[in-house]
Amino acid sequence: MIKGFKKFCLCLLAAGAAGGILAGCNSPANRVLSSRQEYAEQMQAAVSTPFGAYPETVVYTLGKMISTNNSNMPAGDTYEDNAYTRYIKEVINVQNRDVFEEADKQYDTNVSMAIAMNELPDIMLVSNYEDLETLIENDMIEDLTVSYQNCISDRIREMYASYGEDLIDSVTFDGKIMALPETNITDGPNLVWLRKDWMDTLGLSAPQTIEDVVEIVRQFVDNQMGGEETVGLVCDTQIAGECGYSSEYLLDLIFASYGAYPKQWITGDDGELVYGSVTDEAKAALSYVHTLYNEGILEKNFLIHTTSNLIEMIEQGKCGSFFGPWWAANNPLASAVSAVAQSEKPDWQPDSSVIRRLCHLGLPLALQHFVIVISGIIMQAVINTCGFVFLAGFTATNKLHGLMDCSASAFGYAASTYTGQNWGANRLDRVRMGVRSTLVLALSFSALLAAGMILFGRHVVALFISADAANAAEALSVAYDYLVVMSTFLLSAYVLHTYRSALQGMGFTTAPMLSGLTEFAGRVGASLLLTRVIGERGLFYTDAAAWTFAAVFLAASYYIQLLIIRKKGLTYQNTK
Numbered sequence: 001m002i003k004g005f006k007k008f009c010l011c012l013l014a015a016g017a018a019g020g021i022l023a024g025c026n027s028p029a030n031r032v033l034s035s036r037q038e039y040a041e042q043m044q045a046a047v048s049t050p051f052g053a054y055p056e057t058v059v060y061t062l063g064k065m066i067s068t069n070n071s072n073m074p075a076g077d078t079y080e081d082n083a084y085t086r087y088i089k090e091v092i093n094v095q096n097r098d099v100f101e102e103a104d105k106q107y108d109t110n111v112s113m114a115i116a117m118n119e120l121p122d123i124m125l126v127s128n129y130e131d132l133e134t135l136i137e138n139d140m141i142e143d144l145t146v147s148y149q150n151c152i153s154d155r156i157r158e159m160y161a162s163y164g165e166d167l168i169d170s171v172t173f174d175g176k177i178m179a180l181p182e183t184n185i186t187d188g189p190n191l192v193w194l195r196k197d198w199m200d201t202l203g204l205s206a207p208q209t210i211e212d213v214v215e216i217v218r219q220f221v222d223n224q225m226g227g228e229e230t231v232g233l234v235c236d237t238q239i240a241g242e243c244g245y246s247s248e249y250l251l252d253l254i255f256a257s258y259g260a261y262p263k264q265w266i267t268g269d270d271g272e273l274v275y276g277s278v279t280d281e282a283k284a285a286l287s288y289v290h291t292l293y294n295e296g297i298l299e300k301n302f303l304i305h306t307t308s309n310l311i312e313m314i315e316q317g318k319c320g321s322f323f324g325p326w327w328a329a330n331n332p333l334a335s336a337v338s339a340v341a342q343s344e345k346p347d348w349q350p351d352s353s354v355i356r357r358l359c360h361l362g363l364p365l366a367l368q369h370f371v372i373v374i375s376g377i378i379m380q381a382v383i384n385t386c387g388f389v390f391l392a393g394f395t396a397t398n399k400l401h402g403l404m405d406c407s408a409s410a411f412g413y414a415a416s417t418y419t420g421q422n423w424g425a426n427r428l429d430r431v432r433m434g435v436r437s438t439l440v441l442a443l444s445f446s447a448l449l450a451a452g453m454i455l456f457g458r459h460v461v462a463l464f465i466s467a468d469a470a471n472a473a474e475a476l477s478v479a480y481d482y483l484v485v486m487s488t489f490l491l492s493a494y495v496l497h498t499y500r501s502a503l504q505g506m507g508f509t510t511a512p513m514l515s516g517l518t519e520f521a522g523r524v525g526a527s528l529l530l531t532r533v534i535g536e537r538g539l540f541y542t543d544a545a546a547w548t549f550a551a552v553f554l555a556a557s558y559y560i561q562l563l564i565i566r567k568k569g570l571t572y573q574n575t576k
Contacts, residue, residue, distance in 0.1 A: 050153040051091060058094040063111060063124030064101045067331075096123075115140070125182065132171070136178050145177045159183055190253050193328055195320030198225040210257045217297050217321045226318040233292070234310045234322045235302040248324035248332075249310055251289060258285040259425030266421060267434075281425070374520065389471050390536050393478025396464035400457075400483065401543070404449065404490060411442040412497030419505035428565060435502045435558070442494040450487035457483040482540045489544035492551045499554035503561065511557035515550040522546035 038055075045052035064079050073082055080098055089095050099121045100110045108127055114120050115131055120140065126132050135141045152160075160167055163183070171179040192213050198220055199205075207213045217232050224230045236249040240262045255262055260281035268274040276282060292298040299305070299319070311332045313319040322328075418434040453460070461479040465472055500512045522545035530538025 046092065048150045050151050053091065054093040056093070057089070059097055060094060060123060061099045061121040062096040063107075063114065063121040064096075064098045065107045065125050066101050066103050126179070132179055136173055141178060143176045143178065144180065145175075148177050148180075190250070190323050190325060191328070192253065193322055193324050193333070195220070195225070198320045201225070210254055213321070214292065214297055218295070220320045221296055225320055226316075229318050231299045231313055231319050232297045232321065234299045234305075234313060234319050236307065236310070237303055237305070239289070248328055249307070249322055251323065253323055254289060255282065255285045256424065258282075258288070259421070260285040261421060267418065267430075269430075389474050390478050392465060392471075393461075393475035393482065396461045396475065396479040397482040397486065400453070400460065401486070404486070405493065407445065407449065408442070408493045408497045411438055411445070411494060412501035414438055414501075415498050416501035416505035419502045420507075423506040428562075431502070431506065432562070435498065438498050438502075439495070442498050443491055446491045446494040450490045453483055453487040453490075457487070478537075481537065485540040485544060489547055492544065492547035495551040496547055496554060499551070499558045503554065503558055506561075508557075508561055511554060511561070515554050515557075518549040518553045519546040522549035 042053065042055040046054045066079065077083070079085075079101055080096055085096060100107075100114075102110050107125075111124055111126060111128070111131060114124070115134060118140070126135070160181070160183070167181050167183070168177065171177060171181050192207065194207075194213075194216060199216060202219050202223060202225075204216050204219060207216055220226070221230055221232045234249055235251060236247070238250060240252050240255055241247055241250045242263045258281045260279060261276040262282050262285075264276040265273050266276050266279075268279070289298065293300070299313075310319075310322070314322065314332050415435060415438040418438070419431045422428075422430040422434065458476065458480045461483060462476055465475050465479065496515070500515055503509070503511050523542045526542040526545040527539055530541055532538075
């Protein structure tokens with residue numbers, strides 16, 4: 001926000017969930033109110049509530065980031081006049097005037113030029129953190145703290161809160177909120193996208209395996225479903241992505257079907273690290289890709305085509321198959337539907353079996369986290385009934401809770417990744433080895449961390465306590481006693497995360513979901529019952545009880561699952 005105006009960007013975000021982070025205004029009058037009092041009351045509501053309308057239309061300048069691939073507005077609409085801007089004007093009486101509209105790198109260039117020339121629009125998105133720091137250091141933008149407190153809508157506040165404290169902290173300087181962070185979802189599982197209308201014409205069913213996908217593409221090509229220039233599976237020159245990266249036109253699913261993970265460091269059969277691009281599995285996958293290329297399944301000229309070329313082939317109806325993430329429905333398929341709508345109605349759909357699998361895996365995880373959050377809310381309600389000094393000490397130790405949980409989660413992520421890769425490759429022996437190794441490392445680390453906290457924790461928690469001398473001593477006693485209990489049971493948390501993540505990595509999400517219920521029972525039960533028996537200090541054992549109950553349950557579930565797998569001879573393929 002430009003110096004001198006404190007509300008507008010927040011109102012815009014509340015109404016439209018936009019991502020701009022700098023704001024200001026100038027406002028020509030266009031309405032006459034019955035009295036100065038009415039005017040003042042309406043203005044006060046506008047600057048102190050999320051959806052209060054300004055008594056006069058506020059026209060603000062905007063540096064607008066656009067996208068050539070996502071701009072499917074109705075005829076006659078513009079970035080300044082469309083359904084969203086009209087709605088915002090109707091609700092809070094504000095209107096944007098775009099001083100520049102650019103996409104991708106050119107937008108960032110315009111932002112840098114605006115900063116260098118000190119000719120800032122009222123609102124613009126700043127993607128470079130160094131640019132934001134420059135704006136703050138030169139006192140070029142407004143402190144948004146009060147506006148954030150008064151004017152952010154509940155929905156936006158919930159979105160920010162879902163990221164934890166780190167999101168707002170990233171734009172907080174010297175205790176002041178100087179920008180509004182943008183939220184985004186980029187990565188996700190790859191899907192198979194196929195022209196369903198072509199499949200229906202050929203009498204083909206939804207694929208269940210990679211081989212089914214290949215056969216469908218072969219039928220598309222052999223029957224020239226896109227005309228004489230029909231191409232097969234389009235592919236980016238990168239061929240495969242990197243770990244955690246989700247993009248279009250890559251062949252990661254084909255590599256994964258061979259248990260290959262190129263461009264990633266993985267543990268080999270001998271226990272040593274090996275680069276995933278040079279494994280036997282990767283070579284086998286590349287050989288298969290080579291076969292697809294020779295057979296015309298893989299688009300022949302993919303090595304010389306740009307992303308724009310691939311989009312053109314899809315939009316022009318020459319291609320009916322590619323791999324892509326969830327947002328492929330918007331880009332490029334929205335443009336593809338628009339481009340060929342006059343001649344035919346292409347019907348694209350993701351692989352339904354993948355969607356069902358994702359729901360099967362994801363919904364239990366969502367319920368698990370929901371239950372854990374609810375238990376935390378209930379416990380917090382109990383904590384809030386305690387005295388000020390106890391609350392200060394308890395809160396001081398809780399600041400270390402995140403550190404302990406973060407390190408435990410790190411071991412869990414390692415277990416999840418390793419077990420997932422090896423379970424997918426039907427290597428149960430390596431799954432068991434990986435879980436054992438993770439447990440040894442996790443328990444060793446937790447023991448060292450617990451010992452350090454017990455020995456030196458009094459000095460650490462003292463850093464978070466500020467009060468008069470008498471209260472500080474009492475609060476420190478509470479904080480340290482709580483820290484000792486937490487540290488004593490810390491190994492349970494590490495066991496919990498290891499077994500939970502191992503089961504999730506293998507695709508068994510029911511037990512982790514139920515473990516959320518055991519955590520709920522342990523945390524809520526301890527907070528309600530122990531406080532009645534031993535008083536406020538019973539709250540020290542809430543996390544300990546939750547961790548222990550869940551760890552025992554998950555360990556039992558893991559070993560029971562191993563017995564079932566061995567008894568029934570199950571593999572990754574027949575548990576999907």
